[in-house]
Amino acid sequence: MINSNSANIPYYQYLDHQGHLRLPLEDLSTNTDNLIDFYRVMLLTRTFDLKAINLQRTGKLGTYASSLGQEAIGAALGAAMSEDDVLAPTYRDYAAQLSRGIKVSELLLYWGGDERGMDYQYVRQDLPICVPIASQTCHAVGVAYAMKIRKQKRVAVCIIGDGATSKGDFYEAMNAAGVWQLPLVFIIANNQWAISLPREKQTNTRTLAQKAASAGIPSEQFDGNDVIACYERISIALKQARKGEGACLLEALTYRLSDHTTADDAGRYRPPEALKEQWQYDPIVRLKTYFLEHGLLNEQELNAIDVSCGDIVSQQVDEYLNTAAQTPESMFDYLYENLPESLQTQREEVKQKGLENG
Secondary structure, eight states: OOOTTOOOOOEEOSBOTTSOBOSOOOHHHHOHHHHHHHHHHHHHHHHHHHHHHHHHHTTSSOSOOOOTTOHHHHHHHHHHSOTTSEEEOOTTOHHHHHHTTOOHHHHHHHHTTOGGGGSOSSSTTSOOOOOSSSHHHHHHHHHHHHHHHTTOSOOEEEEEEGGGGGSHHHHHHHHHHHHTTOSEEEEEEEOSEETTEEGGGTOSSSOSGGGGGGGTOOEEEEETTOHHHHHHHHHHHHHHHHTTOOOEEEEEEOOOOSOSSTTOOGGGTSOHHHHHHHGGGOHHHHHHHHHHHTTSSOHHHHHHHHHHHHHHHHHHHHHHHTSOOOOGGGGGTTSOSSOOHHHHHHHHHHHHHHHHHO
């Protein structure tokens, strides 16, 4: 009998939590400018994240999902993807979105209940934030299939959480990607918690990566708090997919340092000592330590990056708060290319009532 937990899944870590290199690196990863870019995106994401929570707590934003502790995965992904690749994100992938040119104000608009936030002014082909669990895996299959039919050298990237690997959509999407040999990279941001359900109660498999075996596609794990490992492994996967070698599944091991959302209290189900332990693996502190120990940046230069990120977020928050609300009749404007006559009448009625009450 084959043991389902015996899958030999490779695991990669380049920079450990003490800032020590564990594996030799390619030139691109060790380039100081690239490392600084990773750091800047991670710090910008965390600055935005903390501000968004403050806005929610003061009634200026809706329920919000924090990405605290997961910034390395997105920062690396955004740098590794080509501009014309397509990202199918979940609701914590701000670092990837910011790295790809999406604005802080756009993300805030979305979480403030304004769908114009997902009408990106840059990388317009990227899919909007997906809140339903795992449904974007199927969307990504469709995108990748179109790329293959058109013989384009492009790749679709789909990010999901560990909880999504328990959904049927995930298995169906993997199966289709394997059968059709699609240019599709699945990334599991395994933060150990599906809301209040811990990883060990979600599945009996030793890893989430080994689930790819059911679809006949390769898989691996890497340290999701090591931005260098994230970049190296994602870059390789993208290159292989772009060359026509088919889909793959990457499992990035990280930890959700925040509540599930601002509507959650993780203290009800997560032991405080477990959270305290995980802070030592903070991806931002890890890279900062590497900079300081190798003399690549000093404290003053690091502080300057911090100030710059704060300035960007402040400016973008002002832009969000000063964005005029959409008129009520705009709810009709994005349903059809040509609005049916019956809805045109309704739209005019709503508009007129708005003017009367305005």
